[in-house]
Amino acid sequence: MSDVTTETTAADRGRRKVRTGVVVSDAMDKTIVVRIDRQMRHPLYGKTVRRSSKLQAHDETNDAHVGDTVRVVETRPLSKSKRWRLVEIVERAK
Secondary structure, eight states: OHHHHHHHHHHHHHOOOEEEEEEEEOOSTTEEEEEEEEEEEOTTTOOEEEEEEEEEEEOTTOOOOTTOEEEEEEOSOOSSSEEEEEEEEEEOOO
């Protein structure tokens, strides 16, 4: 029975978070800043509120540019602030 619980926790631990956002800065070498937008309901008033968070992601080939919609995945710490890695560019900026 303990083997089953160990396997499920290991599988859950291996699942990485994936987020989609917009590149707001590509000034650094091999690093992009991605803004993740989300909408939530205000807990008391019920109004839809927009929230955003910015995260730094590793872009090995310096391929993403400002305005691009990108998909990033959680990874091991790559630097003091980088905990995400660029997976793909979903849509190029127009």
